[in-house]
Amino acid sequence: MKTYVARRLLALVPTLFFASLIVFVTVRLIPGDVIDLMLSQNDVSASKLTRDQLIAALGLDKPMWEQYALWMGGILFRGDFGQSLWQNVPVSELLLARMPITLELGFLALIVALTVAIPIGVYSAIRQDTPGDYVARSFSILMLAVPSFWTGTMVMVFPSIWWGWSPEVRFVPFMEDPIQNLKQMILPAIILGTALSAVSMRLTRTMMLEALRQDYIRTAWAKGLSERLVVSRHALRNALIPVVTLIGVQAPLLIGGAVIMEQIFVIPGMGLLLLDAVYQRDYPIITGVFLVVGVAIMLLNLLIDLSYGLLDPKVRYR
């Protein structure tokens, strides 16, 4: 196990390096005229930057490799993601303040997704080809196609027309007032969660069908176990392992969806931070969010890989 973890961590090193390179190179594509544009925008605000200062703040005045080394070194050794161009705050501070909010939204959405997907997937499998199975499957295929920003928009518009009720858009931190916080978070979490549940529902169904045809299930039936026990103890435990992997695969979709939900429901998470930064062309913030999101997803996938040992006794790490 220990050597496996060590090897897995080692394999992460080149991936992380490539990730940082992707972030670095993408943002370094800034054409020169954007700098002029930023300068003209900056004229309006209080603190004036000269062209050279701005180029220096973006780190564009040094050779490429040196820029990369300075940037990476700052993050690795000092946790320094640079300074916001217009807000005069360290980017790391903004990231730390906004990250928990997006994580909360993502976590709630994941819970919704799994509580929708697993029971329906299991039901669909044990009652294969019944009307209930067809309804569940059609629903999941439909959920794949409905864009979550459309559902979100309709949730904002229609209840207020019909009943004069509109969703909460005033953000309160969880620590201050958990109930008020959840009131705002629960709707976007449900929308995001049901959209994501479609794929896990289909996978749960497929894996359950496969598991239910195994010999050990026949043995369990032959022993005279109840259906509840056969399904939950014997079939589901084996069927769920690929579903856990899917969580890792879906994590990017979850974060991407969170950006849209944060915009609709005015939740000040990483997504809104990123969008505001894009509208203001605050590149240090953009770079910071970009890198943090990618690394977080990689670490999540690592954790999932490591968790197989707990879920599946057949897995032996070599």
Place this chain on the structure above:
Amino acid sequence: MASASETGTIRRRGLLATFLVRLFKEKPLGAAGAIIFLLFLFCGIFADFLAPYGMNQISPLNRLKPPSWQHPFGTDNLGRDMLSRCLYGAQLSVIIGFCAAGLATIISVVLGILTGYLGGRFDMLSQRFADAWMSFPDLIILIVVVSVLGPGMPQIIGTLGLLLGIAGSRIIRSAVITVRENMYVHAAQSVGARTPRILWRHILPNVMPPIIVLFTTRVGTVILAESGLSFLGLGVPPPAPPWGGMLSGSGRTFMFQGPWLALAPGLCLTLVVYSTNMFGDALRDLLDPRMRGSR
């Protein structure tokens, strides 16, 4: 020679016909998806002829009219006909969907065949790169690229093509790895065929089924991703009417007076993505049993 090519065409037509029969018999939902998809293509290609009004034809007297015979989808806050705007939105979606999905498929095929067939250190490095690339959410990469290069169709097509292309190369790669071990490939190798010839004549034709499936499902993915970007105001800039953009921006404030503004673009989007999913699923089951159950 003439007779050989003749029999070839007859056999191919036979294949297509049997495929269509199987599609309609075994996969009615997939056939429905194919029909909706063709309808969408038709609307997109002939939007200029089909649209009763121009996409930006403003008519102040007809502001926020509910759906009627004159305006089946209603009109928006500037009096523009929503049906026409949806049709032009379909045109944008067709262009972006096909260009980006086509680009993505080409990238997937080239990368997938090279990494899958050649293997070795190049394969290992490129897999690590794909790992890193795929752990960034598509939407976030799109947002960052647009923040750097500005919004516009070529940027969106290029980025989505690259994004989905690298992600899809995994699927082609795994198909190539199984084909690579077939006897006819070893035979070609031992006869001394050059690598490009083997790739072109032996590997490529045998990984066609996953390539076709990949392209079909990618069209839907691209359209969905583009509309998400347009919804955030970072897609194809106005006055062009992308479906996602019609659901956001100025339209959103008027939806409370004209709820039909929120319905038409969303319905179009859902229907098109649904049809590509259904058609793609059916194609996968009919053409490529190996990919069944994957996404």
